[in-house]
Amino acid sequence: MEMDVPMGEVPMRSLLPALQATADALVSHAAAQSAAAGKPVTCSAGCGACCRQVVPVAPAEARQIAALVEELPEPRRTEVKARFADALRRLAEPGLLEPFERRGEWTAAERTEKGLAYFALGIACPFLESESCSIYADRPIACREYLVTSPPGFCAAPTPRSVDTVHLPTRVWAAVALEEAGGGDPGSISWVPLVLAPAFAAANLDGEALHPGPELLRSVYARFTRDRTGEGFGR
Numbered sequence: 001m002e003m004d005v006p007m008g009e010v011p012m013r014s015l016l017p018a019l020q021a022t023a024d025a026l027v028s029h030a031a032a033q034s035a036a037a038g039k040p041v042t043c044s045a046g047c048g049a050c051c052r053q054v055v056p057v058a059p060a061e062a063r064q065i066a067a068l069v070e071e072l073p074e075p076r077r078t079e080v081k082a083r084f085a086d087a088l089r090r091l092a093e094p095g096l097l098e099p100f101e102r103r104g105e106w107t108a109a110e111r112t113e114k115g116l117a118y119f120a121l122g123i124a125c126p127f128l129e130s131e132s133c134s135i136y137a138d139r140p141i142a143c144r145e146y147l148v149t150s151p152p153g154f155c156a157a158p159t160p161r162s163v164d165t166v167h168l169p170t171r172v173w174a175a176v177a178l179e180e181a182g183g184g185d186p187g188s189i190s191w192v193p194l195v196l197a198p199a200f201a202a203a204n205l206d207g208e209a210l211h212p213g214p215e216l217l218r219s220v221y222a223r224f225t226r227d228r229t230g231e232g233f234g235r
């Protein structure tokens with residue numbers, strides 16, 4: 001792989017293009033292996049069923065998503081902001097917003113339970129338009145890492161038994177989140193649900209930590225093999 005890596009002191013956000021490219025390469029390799037084993041990817045354009053799941057993003061991605069929304073031209077910016085506000089309202093109505101704000105305290109079982117409750121609400125990602133991703137080139141890493149091999153119709157009512165996904169040995173988004181948390185324990189991942197990304201960015205305006213680009217990238221890469229990150233996050 002070839003990628004551009006900033007040499008100076010940069011925030012994790014500056015490395016997202018390189019990390020997205022890394023995830024794309026890993027996923028492409030895993031999808032080819034899956035196809036060779038008789039399980040080709042069945043995702044197709046115009047199917048946005050998985051865009052109603054909880055999408056976990058790393059804090060750097062949450063900031064990037066908030067910046068992306070602010071850079072949208074009008075009236076699209078106002079429309080997308082209204083969709084984020086609507087998603088939060090729909091999450092708050094059944095009392096799920098407050099638990100999602102305490103997501104750092106969840107056990108693995110609670111993560112599954114809350115994820116199913118979220119999916120049952122049918123909240124579409126604010127970037128989903130005509131069942132397609134309107135920010136495809138900039139979509140979060142977790143979106144890149146989620147591909148199914150089971151019949152697409154099963155994704156409308158997913159269960160661990162009915163939906164098969166392409167197996168990835170690690171999750172790049174989770175390695176980024178773990179690196180940002182400075183944790184060594186995969187359980188200490190600090191993650192943000194995509195629908196809370198602008199709210200998270202607004203509540204965390206303090207400066208982002210800066211590190212030399214190559215050093216930071218090496219550190220995230222090291223986590224791919226050292227930590228089996230991201231398991232149990234569904235996506």
Ligand code: SF4
Nearest residue numbers: 051125127128133143
């Ligand atoms: S960012 Fe795009 S791919 Fe990801 S959940 Fe939203 S619409 Fe779907």
